[in-house]
Amino acid sequence: MIAPATGKAFAVLFEDLLKWDFLSLSLARFSHVRTPLIRIADLFTVRKEVVPEADFESGKVRMAEKVTFDGEVFLGRERTRMTQYLAMPGDLLVSKIRARQGSVGLLTKTHGPASVTIHYRVLTPRTVILPEYAWLALRSNYVRNQFLAATGGAMKGEISEGALLDLRLPCPDLPTQTAIVDFWNQAESAVAAARSALADPVNALNERLLELYRADAPHDVIHTRFFALNFKDLEAWDVKLGRASAFRLACPSFRPMGEFIEETTELVRPSTEPEKEWPVYGVNNKEGVFLNSHQKGKTFNASYKRIRKDWFFHNPTRCNVGSLGIVPDVPEDAITSPEYQVWRVKEDTPDGMIPSFVAVLIQTPFFIDLVQFNRVGAVKQRMYTENLCQLRIPYLPEPEQRKYAQAREKALAYLDSAKVRLAEARKDVETIIIGSKSVPVDTN
Secondary structure, three states: EEOOOOEEEEEOOHHHHOOHHHHHHHHHHOOOOOOOOHHHHHHHEEEEOOHHHHHHOOOOOOOEEOOOOOEEEOOOOOOOOOOOEEOOOOEEEEEEOHHOOEEEEEEEOOOOEEEEOOOOOEEEEEEOOOHHHHHHHHHHHHHHHHHHOOOOOOOOOOOOOHHHHEEEEEOOOOHHEEEEEEEEHHHHHHHHHHHHHHHHHHHHHHHHHHHHHHHHOOOOOOOOOOOOHHHHHOOOHHHHHHHHHHHHHHOOOOOOOHHEEEOOEEEEOOOOOOOEEEEEEEEOOOOEEEEEEEEEEEOOOOOOOOOOOOOOOOOOOHHHHHEEEOOOOOOOOEEEOOOOOEEEEEOOOOOOHHHHHHHHOOOOOHHHHHHHHOOOOOOOEEHHHHHHHEEOOOOOOHHHHHHHHHHHHHHHHHHHHHHHHHHHHHHHHHHHHHOOOOOOOOHH
16 A cells, blocks of 8 residues: 555554554554554543532633634633533643544643533543643644544544544653654744734834823723713713713714724625635634635525625624734635624725724724723624724824834734744644654754
8 A cells, every 4th residue: 555644655464453444554553653653542541530510619610611723722601511521731632523623632730620521531641741742742643634534534523432542642752752842832932922022013002092092081981980971962871882972072082983994795605606615714812813714615504794805804792802803815705704794994085094003903902992882782792883983092193003003014024924933843743743853953
């Protein structure tokens, strides 16, 4: 047979097979993997401790709500009624269904004790493997392909505990594991530093906005617990909108966003091209606008919204935590959820705004505070584009806008280069883990 990684013929002993199929044959122990391969059962123990109800009530344990395909663990505020199993810092959370897509998380000290549902398995590393290295190895292409083989190649198959424990993990000695982890951490630290630099223009603009606000408002109507209004000044009989009215009266020089932005909705029906792979974008408060997935047209059951470079969109239920963003350079057929609110900066208007400046503005804590009391709804509050247009902000002259916009562009370039280095490091780690390449030596 021909090994996919090398293009060379190979032979496999029966004892090394995961299953009797070609995918398992191609993933079996062959010559291109030079790192010792050890069964997961010999590297980890499976933690199966049920979390007592009292631990949730006291706040001692929080539920691990989600493990992303990037391996990030998100803790939820509330837990489900399903039985919860304990996970401690240093444990690996392996999704039974989505491990092949990278849904393997490492619980850190920052997370603290957590719980998972039956949809995850909790692996506790033995002393022969570092938790950080285990996270990298379990998410490597070599091991993810084994997850795929163990479920017969099905994208939605669930891997059994026995099959999981029987998989083989490339496991070098501890000094080599440490060197691999350090190499990866250096690349990740560069991205973290670049993200921090991206926050600099946001923080600087926030201070400028607060300065203008303090100069205009006789008192702080954003954070005060009490405020009074004449009935004639109320736009609606609602506490949030009452605060918005108080803010409008306190800052008469501030202008509504509607002077600078407008809703833009271009509907697309992906289902009309059933075999086409559509790029679907999402938005969050960490990355802004990001590529969420590629979906075939036949999987859509509703119209989606077209997005273009330098347009904006936000999640109407999560914009209060910063889920707003500017659209980067995207394909012509880029789309987003019909639930999201899509808008753009008006063109050819006197005293207009630069899109890159608006991208900084919408991430400032000052702006997010304004979002809080311009939303509508009782139980699940939302901000539609029409509500966003009513939000009032100070206007900055174009030269000042450009200063913040240019600082953002410079920080973005730094972040992009750091991400490129991280992507290269990810490829290097893949080859280092299977022993095809040595850990690069830091010459600095």
